[in-house]
Amino acid sequence: MKEVFYKYIQELQDTITSKIEEIDGKTTFKEDIWKRPEGGGGRTRVIENGAVFEKGGVNISAVHGALPKAMQHYFKVGDLDFFACGLSLVLHPKNPFVPTVHANWRYFEMYDKNGSVVDSWFGGGQDLTPYYLFEEDAKHFHQICKNACDAHHPEFYTTYKKKCDEYFYNTHREEARGIGGLFFDYCKASNEMSMQDWYSFVSDVGNSFLEAYIPIVTRRKDSSYTKKQRNWQEIRRGRYVEFNLVHDKGTLFGLRTNGRIESILMSLPPHVQWQYDHHPEPDSEEEKLVKVLKKSVEWL
Amino acid sequence: MKEVFYKYIQELQDTITSKIEEIDGKTTFKEDIWKRPEGGGGRTRVIENGAVFEKGGVNISAVHGALPKAMQHYFKVGDLDFFACGLSLVLHPKNPFVPTVHANWRYFEMYDKNGSVVDSWFGGGQDLTPYYLFEEDAKHFHQICKNACDAHHPEFYTTYKKKCDEYFYNTHREEARGIGGLFFDYCKASNEMSMQDWYSFVSDVGNSFLEAYIPIVTRRKDSSYTKKQRNWQEIRRGRYVEFNLVHDKGTLFGLRTNGRIESILMSLPPHVQWQYDHHPEPDSEEEKLVKVLKKSVEWL
Numbered sequence: 001m002k003e004v005f006y007k008y009i010q011e012l013q014d015t016i017t018s019k020i021e022e023i024d025g026k027t028t029f030k031e032d033i034w035k036r037p038e039g040g041g042g043r044t045r046v047i048e049n050g051a052v053f054e055k056g057g058v059n060i061s062a063v064h065g066a067l068p069k070a071m072q073h074y075f076k077v078g079d080l081d082f083f084a085c086g087l088s089l090v091l092h093p094k095n096p097f098v099p100t101v102h103a104n105w106r107y108f109e110m111y112d113k114n115g116s117v118v119d120s121w122f123g124g125g126q127d128l129t130p131y132y133l134f135e136e137d138a139k140h141f142h143q144i145c146k147n148a149c150d151a152h153h154p155e156f157y158t159t160y161k162k163k164c165d166e167y168f169y170n171t172h173r174e175e176a177r178g179i180g181g182l183f184f185d186y187c188k189a190s191n192e193m194s195m196q197d198w199y200s201f202v203s204d205v206g207n208s209f210l211e212a213y214i215p216i217v218t219r220r221k222d223s224s225y226t227k228k229q230r231n232w233q234e235i236r237r238g239r240y241v242e243f244n245l246v247h248d249k250g251t252l253f254g255l256r257t258n259g260r261i262e263s264i265l266m267s268l269p270p271h272v273q274w275q276y277d278h279h280p281e282p283d284s285e286e287e288k289l290v291k292v293l294k295k296s297v298e299w300l
Numbered sequence: 301m302k303e304v305f306y307k308y309i310q311e312l313q314d315t316i317t318s319k320i321e322e323i324d325g326k327t328t329f330k331e332d333i334w335k336r337p338e339g340g341g342g343r344t345r346v347i348e349n350g351a352v353f354e355k356g357g358v359n360i361s362a363v364h365g366a367l368p369k370a371m372q373h374y375f376k377v378g379d380l381d382f383f384a385c386g387l388s389l390v391l392h393p394k395n396p397f398v399p400t401v402h403a404n405w406r407y408f409e410m411y412d413k414n415g416s417v418v419d420s421w422f423g424g425g426q427d428l429t430p431y432y433l434f435e436e437d438a439k440h441f442h443q444i445c446k447n448a449c450d451a452h453h454p455e456f457y458t459t460y461k462k463k464c465d466e467y468f469y470n471t472h473r474e475e476a477r478g479i480g481g482l483f484f485d486y487c488k489a490s491n492e493m494s495m496q497d498w499y500s501f502v503s504d505v506g507n508s509f510l511e512a513y514i515p516i517v518t519r520r521k522d523s524s525y526t527k528k529q530r531n532w533q534e535i536r537r538g539r540y541v542e543f544n545l546v547h548d549k550g551t552l553f554g555l556r557t558n559g560r561i562e563s564i565l566m567s568l569p570p571h572v573q574w575q576y577d578h579h580p581e582p583d584s585e586e587e588k589l590v591k592v593l594k595k596s597v598e599w600l
Contacts, residue, residue, distance in 0.1 A: 055576070245542060266576050270574060
């Protein structure tokens, strides 16, 4: 499975970066190949200062070796070996009417000292963080997520949509990071779903990404905007930073386990503002967004 | 002691905000008085978009009540009551040649259910985060810190300077947040130092703050700078955000114990940038700073 999935994410990285470059039209991804001293490495692709994408990364990695102490503690297991691979992407558009998007699809294996697999699972998801709320965009994104889920299990969309709302939540602000999407983890073999079934599900979600996001980009990327709307985007990006640095398990794990810092922190937006005690004006478009982030919404 | 120290920080807040307003010349602090539902409250004073200070806060608070669960766990104590008061300040200047400064002086008491004090201590410090390195500024700041320490104990400067270097360290970047200063905590009554002695020490440090910082501001605030230098400042401010959100115990504690979010996060800089894998040019002034942050320097 690890070869199959790693091949899949390599191809998906190519597909996604090609499409993003085509939409951007101005700039291309820069590639960094890196090695992890303890085993494995990755292929980081970063886009900066594009016409459409101000900053973003579409990264793959496949790492292996002895399970770091912090992860032994986290998974409550002993001295095992591991293999982990995944694709992780964040795109921060320039235009405040185009939402930021995040997606991740990953596979994990753990081995005993004889090299036998003792556990394996998939995880991942995709979620949208708009700066202005367009219901049709939210519905479109969630509909594509639901379509990918429904082909595999009637309850997956409801379950993983809920998990997404719960996970991407800034508890200290009492608001969601964005309008959600899907989030799943520890997808392991069961009576209902073999690992092959999970692979099929996760790759279908991965394949749905461009269909979920690109039509929204195309629809909004040429909208004109004011300095004030841009400021709002930068302030909201501050909330994105707060989530990623205070709450996001993946980010914190990477920072604590000698991950490649620049690949992890490529998720942070390019220009960000913090103003003291900023509140949107009553009945404004900005306030409309914040109200939606205060509660979980059923978009479909 | 709690009344004495709370009176002291109230007066110190007035002294500091008056001086900062005088130097800024353009704008004044806005004051927010807030109450903590569980007991106590604070007086937050924030300055924004000044001529010299782009953003900053000089806040005092005095809170009390049942020790929150998270703090019981942290201090490894049971169900006690507490009182905590302190002054916390961060100033982010506009000009990249003027360093950001942070300071904090605080006092903590814990009580059993009969209201008897079971423990009490002082903590605090002050530290400088330059964007460009001027040795004379670093030496001046450290000299004033040392003078305040030397009046109380011959080893305080060495000890608390070291603790500051250790504490304000971005482990994930393998570099210090800034060039340090003083950091002390759990300053409790001993054979050598009574609580009155500690009060005298902490208030002397507090009183030294303006002498340590203002001459540097005055010397650098009118320096001309380029867009490139400003970008560098905003990139370095990103490291400041990373430290405060990933590592700073006070910030994380506040976010997890229902602290007043806007007073806690006033420490975040106004305009911040993250660029992928940014490195200063070889032998540049920017690289000179980074090299200094990679090691602990004895400025005096």
